[in-house]
Amino acid sequence: MSRPLSELHVAVLMGGLSSEREVSLSSGRECAKALDGQVARVTAIDAGRDLAQVLAELRPDVVLNALHGEWGEDGCVQGILETLQIPYTHSGVLTSALTMDKDKTKAVLNAAGVAVPGGGLFDRRAVSAGHVIPPPYVIKPNAEGSSVGVYLVREGEAPRPEPGSEAWTYGEQVMVEPYIAGKELCVTVLGEPTGPRALTVTDITPVKGFYDYEAKYAPGGSVHKLPADLPAPVFEAALRESERAHTALGCRGVSRSDFRYDDVKDVLVLLEVNTQPGMTPTSLVPEQAAYVGMSYRDLVRWMVEDASCPR
Structure with missing residues (x-):
């Protein structure tokens, strides 16, 4: 941003319409709290379908987009912000739309030489x-x-009934991928002017055996070890692959790459890239930032200062 941060009116978008609403509210509240005292004014907005009207009347200098999931993270809100010409955090319209589609994201990453799981899209029934x-x-x-609607089917188990039920609201096709045994890893990337910078690698161990929604967001749901205890070549590969993915997908601002590492077969696979990672008290991105000496307030400040809008 060209103006000093202390002069800015920042609107923090949170909540929204997706199944990740509660996570977004938590992320947004923490970001708004971190901005208090750093900017001239902070306005928290529980984003609804009247968002364009609300923003047009409010006229903030910058939007910190703490929305997660459909509508807030898939290019729709980004399109509103570009129409109103308001600088905003995180990735733009095209990248946001692309990365919310796991199948298309895998195709782009595969073309860029990033190892991804097999499998594909199948009819939910x-x-x-x-x-x-x-x-x-x-x-x-x-x-x-946020691992919403994610299920693990182990050897000897029957197919899961949930995707075929009338209660399923996540689309007619679902992604099915081979389960990769081993370690759950993640890497935060900051899109800096000199190029994307990976911070470190975290090894995540869920308390109950599978890294689902509860393990991600419930206090004590998982144990995070950072830096991860990995062979040096694997650690370095995770950093470089996350930077390569950030670039290939056209990400800006903060992104987070999630990996599985089979330490028996020595195979590292990138599962997905999150263009608007969680900023809750148990989230991985602020934890990694703190490890490299960037406080939560510093991280949120960096996000606002990095905000932009295509002209």
Whole structure:
């Protein structure tokens, strides 16, 4: 931003319309709190379908987008912000739309030379009727985050009934990928002017055995070890692959890459890239930032200062 941060009116978007609403509210509240005293004015907005009107009347200098999931993270809100010509944090319209589609994201990453899991998209009812790939495998919505609607099917288990039920609201096709045994890893990337900078690698161990929604956000749901205890070449590969993914997908601002590392077969695979990672008290991005000497307030300040809007 060209103006000093202390002169800015920053609107923090949170809540929204997706299944990740509660996570977004937590992220937004923490970001708004961190900005207090750093900027001239902070306005927290629980974003609804009248968002364009609210922003047009409010006229903030910058928007910190703490929305997660559909509508807030998939390019729709980004389009509103570009129409209103308000600088905003995180990735732009095209990247946001792309990365919310897991299947298309995998295609781009694969073309860029980043190792991704196999599997593919299948009709949700077919997934519940029988094993579409040999177990063990993971079922996940093609366009959701925060491990919403994610299920692990182990060897010897029957197909999961949830995707085929009438209660399923995550689309007619679901992503099914081979389960990769080993370590759950993540890397935060900051998109700096000199190029993307990966911070460190975290090894995540869920308390109950699978890194689902509860393990991510419930206090004590998982144990984070950073830096991860990995062979040096694997650690370095995770850093470089996350930077390569950030660039290939056209990300800006903060992104987070999630990996699985099979330490028996020595295979590192990138599962997905999150363009608007969580900023809750248990989130991985602020934890990694703190490890490299960047406080939560510093991280949020950096995000606002990095905000932009195509002209």
